[in-house]
Amino acid sequence: xxxxxxxxxxxxxxxxxxxxxxxxxxxxxxxxxxxxxxxxxxxxxxxxxxxxxxxxxxxxxxxxxxxxxxxxxxxxxxxxxxxxxxxxxxxxxxxxxxxxxxxxxxxxxxxxxxxxxxxxxxxxxxxxxxxxxxxxxxxxxxxxxxxxxxxxxxxxxxxxxxxxxxxxxxxxxxxxxxxxxxxxxxxxxxxxxxxxxxxxxxxxxxxxxxxxxxxxxxxxxxxxxxxxxxxxxxxxxxxxxxxxxxxxxxxxxxxxxxxxxxxxxxxxxxxx
Amino acid sequence: xxxxxxxxxxxxxxxxxxxxxxxxxxxxxxxxxxxxxxxxxxxxxxxxxxxxxxxxxxxxxxxxxxxxxxxxxxxxxxxxxxxxxxxxxxxxxxxxxxxxxxxxxxxxxxxxxxxxxxxxxxxxxxxxxxxxxxxxxxxxxxxxxxxxxxxxxxxxxxxxxxxxxxxxxxxxxxxxxxxxxxxxxxxxxxxxxxxxxxxxxxxxxxxxxxxxxxxxxxxxxxxxxxxxxxxxxxxxxxxxxxxxxxxxxxxxxxxxxxxxxxxxxxxxxxxxxxxxxxxxxxxxxx
Amino acid sequence: xxxxxxxxxxxxxxxxxxxxxxxxxxxxxxxxxxxxxxxxxxxxxxxxxxxxxxxxxxxxxxxxxxxxxxxxxxxxxxxxxxxxxxxxxxxxxxxxxxxxxxxxxxxxxxxxxxxxxxxxxxxxxxxxxxxxxxxxxxxxxxxxxxxxxxxxxxxxxxxxxxxxxxxxxxxxxxxxxxxxxxxxxxxxxxxxxxxxxxxxxxxxxxxxxxxxxxxxxxxxxxxxxxxxxxxxxxxxxxxxxxxxxxxxxxxxxxxxxxxxxxxxxxxxxxxxxxxxxxxxxxxxx
Numbered sequence: 001x002x003x004x005x006x007x008x009x010x011x012x013x014x015x016x017x018x019x020x021x022x023x024x025x026x027x028x029x030x031x032x033x034x035x036x037x038x039x040x041x042x043x044x045x046x047x048x049x050x051x052x053x054x055x056x057x058x059x060x061x062x063x064x065x066x067x068x069x070x071x072x073x074x075x076x077x078x079x080x081x082x083x084x085x086x087x088x089x090x091x092x093x094x095x096x097x098x099x100x101x102x103x104x105x106x107x108x109x110x111x112x113x114x115x116x117x118x119x120x121x122x123x124x125x126x127x128x129x130x131x132x133x134x135x136x137x138x139x140x141x142x143x144x145x146x147x148x149x150x151x152x153x154x155x156x157x158x159x160x161x162x163x164x165x166x167x168x169x170x171x172x173x174x175x176x177x178x179x180x181x182x183x184x185x186x187x188x189x190x191x192x193x194x195x196x197x198x199x200x201x202x203x204x205x206x207x208x209x210x211x212x213x214x215x216x217x218x219x220x221x222x223x224x225x226x227x228x229x230x231x232x233x234x235x236x237x238x239x240x241x242x243x244x245x246x247x248x249x250x251x252x253x254x255x256x257x258x259x260x261x262x263x264x265x266x267x268x269x270x271x272x
Numbered sequence: 273x274x275x276x277x278x279x280x281x282x283x284x285x286x287x288x289x290x291x292x293x294x295x296x297x298x299x300x301x302x303x304x305x306x307x308x309x310x311x312x313x314x315x316x317x318x319x320x321x322x323x324x325x326x327x328x329x330x331x332x333x334x335x336x337x338x339x340x341x342x343x344x345x346x347x348x349x350x351x352x353x354x355x356x357x358x359x360x361x362x363x364x365x366x367x368x369x370x371x372x373x374x375x376x377x378x379x380x381x382x383x384x385x386x387x388x389x390x391x392x393x394x395x396x397x398x399x400x401x402x403x404x405x406x407x408x409x410x411x412x413x414x415x416x417x418x419x420x421x422x423x424x425x426x427x428x429x430x431x432x433x434x435x436x437x438x439x440x441x442x443x444x445x446x447x448x449x450x451x452x453x454x455x456x457x458x459x460x461x462x463x464x465x466x467x468x469x470x471x472x473x474x475x476x477x478x479x480x481x482x483x484x485x486x487x488x489x490x491x492x493x494x495x496x497x498x499x500x501x502x503x504x505x506x507x508x509x510x511x512x513x514x515x516x517x518x519x520x521x522x523x524x525x526x527x528x529x530x531x532x533x534x535x536x537x538x539x540x541x542x543x544x545x546x547x548x549x550x551x552x553x554x555x556x557x558x
Numbered sequence: 559x560x561x562x563x564x565x566x567x568x569x570x571x572x573x574x575x576x577x578x579x580x581x582x583x584x585x586x587x588x589x590x591x592x593x594x595x596x597x598x599x600x601x602x603x604x605x606x607x608x609x610x611x612x613x614x615x616x617x618x619x620x621x622x623x624x625x626x627x628x629x630x631x632x633x634x635x636x637x638x639x640x641x642x643x644x645x646x647x648x649x650x651x652x653x654x655x656x657x658x659x660x661x662x663x664x665x666x667x668x669x670x671x672x673x674x675x676x677x678x679x680x681x682x683x684x685x686x687x688x689x690x691x692x693x694x695x696x697x698x699x700x701x702x703x704x705x706x707x708x709x710x711x712x713x714x715x716x717x718x719x720x721x722x723x724x725x726x727x728x729x730x731x732x733x734x735x736x737x738x739x740x741x742x743x744x745x746x747x748x749x750x751x752x753x754x755x756x757x758x759x760x761x762x763x764x765x766x767x768x769x770x771x772x773x774x775x776x777x778x779x780x781x782x783x784x785x786x787x788x789x790x791x792x793x794x795x796x797x798x799x800x801x802x803x804x805x806x807x808x809x810x811x812x813x814x815x816x817x818x819x820x821x822x823x824x825x826x827x828x829x830x831x832x833x834x835x836x837x838x839x840x841x842x843x
Binding site for chain 2: 762838
């Protein structure tokens with residue numbers, strides 16, 4: 001049955017990375033993505049690799065858990081690598097039958113694949129070390145200046161936190177409904193795609209009805225506790241930027257600068 | 273039709289960090305025509321046990337036999353088995369989904385592959401059993417009905433499969449006294465018509481008036497089984513099991529401790545009434 | 559001993575309510591008063607109007623006719639709504655559908671965040687509220703790991719932190735097992751005794767109503783009875799006519815009296831009955 005640990009990707013352990021302010025982590029992830037895309041040679045990627053290794057070591061998340069995020073990607077990775085390898089024009093290195101591999105092709109396939117890998121690992125690092133609620137808080141605060149343009153930052157954050165709260169509850173209910181319908185002879189496993197889709201109706205209709213009912217009840221309960229939107233609310237969970245956050249920011253900026261330098265000074269063509 | 277649980281053990285999430293033994297070598301035989309009340313504190317394994325009766329869950333160890341046949345064996349038609357043991361979960365009204373009451377009740381029979389004509393017959397019979405007027409409600413949306421009515425529709429949905437054994441998990445949960453009486457009346461009538469009933473209940477007063485046998489569970493095992501009279505006498509066990517005893521039984525014990533001459537195993541209001549009037553008349557006579 | 563003043567904190571005057579313009583009246587002219595510090599139970603079968611009455615007490619609904627005054631404030635006045643809801647907190651029937659946050663402590667904070675209570679004050683009130691319902695050790699649990707009774711206690715803490723004068727419990731034990739029901743009822747009685755919080759306890763469980771100071775029976779939108787538990791439950795046949803029960807001992811006492819045994823009235827519990835029967839049958843008293 002459901003337990004405290006496995007909701008989403010969050011891996012709850014106490015580490016320096018876990019304790020960073022979620023707003024900072026979101027910004028750092030965005031910066032990292034920028035770094036990954038602007039890096040133009042293997043030196044830059046090596047720097048990124050070192051940074052990622054350092055960060056994941058600090059996060060105390062086990063290596064295999066981090067690599068789990070890459071597993072669904074293996075086909076895309078192979079596809080990206082091969083497509084770029086075989087179909088990029090340029091100075092030919094060698095050929096196999098009628099397929100030629102150019103130097104540019106080799107370069108591009110390596111670069112694109114590495115970019116994909118680093119993209120996934122860096123976003124994984126963020127979601128592994130930041131609880132969904134902290135992420136929601138961070139997003140809400142980062143987006144709140146947009147309230148001037150009537151952007152519903154508070155409402156979105158509230159929606160997300162309520163959704164997170166009810167996921168385990170709804171999952172339990174799904175289980176109950178499935179069992180009850182199975183007891184009446186429903187079959188969720190066999191049949192073709194169409195049959196199985198139809199079989200979902202006795203599962204989805206009660207679930208939706210129940211979700212709407214819960215929403216109505218919850219709204220009443222929230223109003224009873226004086227909920228009236230995002231104006232003039234105080235917060236229990238307070239986010240504070242600490243020295244560690246600034247150090248992390250400095251490190252990321254350092255990485256960014258080094259990549260730019262590498263882009264300028266490492267001659268193109270060297271080490272691909 | 274008899275159901276037997278032989279040395280049934282059930283372990284959830286076996287091998288993981290969250291391993292939990294919900295049933296521990298449970299032995300139970302349910303004979304034709306019985307009305308068994310299954311009682312125990314929350315978490316004692318009642319729900320797990322009940323889901324073994326129709327094959328929704330398989331035992332980690334041990335066997336579940338219906339009429340002597342292992343239902344989890346090789347050549348068993350599990351679907352057919354589920355038809356002969358009907359299971360009504362708690363708050364069954366949360367599982368209604370069809371456009372009309374008749375269609376929802378027909379879901380079970382439809383899955384059994386019966387003919388249109390037979391399905392219609394069964395729906396009518398089922399609605400009759402739960403005292404829902406076919407003419408009035410068959411074409412209504414189940415979501416337009418009251419909570420108590422929706423529950424009866426859900427129960428009818430299981431009855432329409434015409435099981436030999438009906439298992440109900442707290443069928444009166446959340447209902448007011450009138451709703452409770454109605455549901456218990458329906459269950460009692462079914463029993464009188466020959467159905468074998470297994471009812472999970474927290475209300476000792478409900479159990480006292482209906483059950484032919486009580487099974488008390490505690491921490492995944494059966495702590496005691498016997499007639500209501502036998503079980504309610506064992507006050508210590510009932511306390512340990514986190515259950516009460518009917519108020520009449522408690523009164524009987526308290527009066528006995530004050531020296532009043534009553535048999536030690538009274539548990540219904542009627543019996544107590546009889547004895548107290550008798551004692552009063554004797555006392556007046558003196 | 560409880561201190562109860564004569565000060566009324568809830569006045570319901572000739573209140574009528576219908577859900578929509580032309581539909582039937584759910585409440586047909588109900589009047590009642592609740593004194594500060596009282597523990598009153600509102601009994602009625604499903605559909606009698608009791609839940610509707612509950613929601614009129616904290617301005618979730620506003621009467622179509624008549625008025626409801628809570629702590630001196632008229633619920634029909636819009637700008638008083640939030641103050642009324644702070645003073646009259648409410649817990650609901652479904653333990654799950656009133657918990658908003660992913661962690662117990664944060665759910666208790668919800669009301670305080672809405673009220674704009676400053677952070678340090680919030681923390682203090684949350685700790686006090688959790689302690690009052692004995693849920694301090696579970697402050698960091700997720701709601702789906704709790705039992706029904708625990709969830710309801712969290713809901714009570716969430717309301718308690720707002721420092722209400724009245725707590726309305728709308729069938730809050732209907733979906734709980736007997737242990738959970740006992741837990742929640744005990745907490746409410748304790749809050750009533752120790753913090754002088756007025757409790758309006760809506761239920762269809764006779765044993766719970768029997769523990770109240772006063773019972774109000776609602777039937778088909780009207781108040782049918784208004785008196786002490788001893789008084790109300792002595793009207794056995796009227797209660798049965800209204801599709802309600804009486805506590806088993808009250809019913810037994812009634813039957814015995816009808817057969818000639820002169821038991822005094824007002825018997826509700828097994829202990830009451832034991833005393834009375836012994837009085838009549840133990841000559842050596």
